[in-house]
Amino acid sequence: MKNSLLLFIITIGFLSCKNNSKDETELIENKTTYEKSNNEAIKEQSAAELKAKLTSKGYQIFDYVDEKTQDTVLMQQYFIAFLKKGPIRSQNEEEAEVLQKEHLAHLGKMYDLGYADISGPFGDDGDIRGITIYNVPTLEMADSLANSDPMVKAGRLAIEIHPWWAAKGFPLR
Known part of the structure; x- marks a missing residue:
């Protein structure tokens, strides 16, 4: 048995x-x-069509020919936001939990609206807590979206943004 x-x-x-x-x-x-x-x-889309579309929306771009494939590679400027520990971290556990839910909802909304392409926390307990890559035409727009995060508004996180270039259509591996 x-x-x-x-x-x-x-x-x-x-x-x-x-x-x-x-x-x-x-x-x-x-x-x-x-x-x-x-x-x-x-x-x-031809590189020319994509360039025209992005340029008309205000995106910064450039292209080059890949020597190996002879394909035209279109580079676009994105904005990477570093989410850092903010000056106000005195929230109690319940307040921090509510802020975390609002923070995740905000990031989900940014992704759903097409403003953010990727977000995520870092795996250590350092001063830089995570990143979001914004797919918007200007630094001012990325800064405004990042600073509308409830965690940032509450002072629990602070934002540091830098322009970042990546090839259009190339996936993460």
Whole structure:
């Protein structure tokens, strides 16, 4: 009886792991498909069309020809915001928790509206707590969006923004 029960538990565990592995594989495949279709949509536009579109919206850009592929690579200026420890960190645990929820909602909204392309915390406990990369045409706009974060308004975080260049249509790996 004990052996049957042990075999049953091992079988369930194995099947559970196998299903998780399948789910993870599907997630990876879906992400890869999305990235490919997104990148192909950008690449389907000619470099000239994309340049004209971005320039008309006020973005700073330049391009160059990749020696290896002979493709035109379009570079766009983004703004990277470093979220640093702010001067007011005296909130109690409950207040800090509420601010954290509002902070995450703000970042989600920035992403949904297309203003931010990526955000995330750092894995250490240093003075720089995280980053957000803003996909907006001007430093002033990035600064305004970053400073509208409830954590920044409360003084728990402070913002330091720098212009940052990246190639359009190239995914993170």
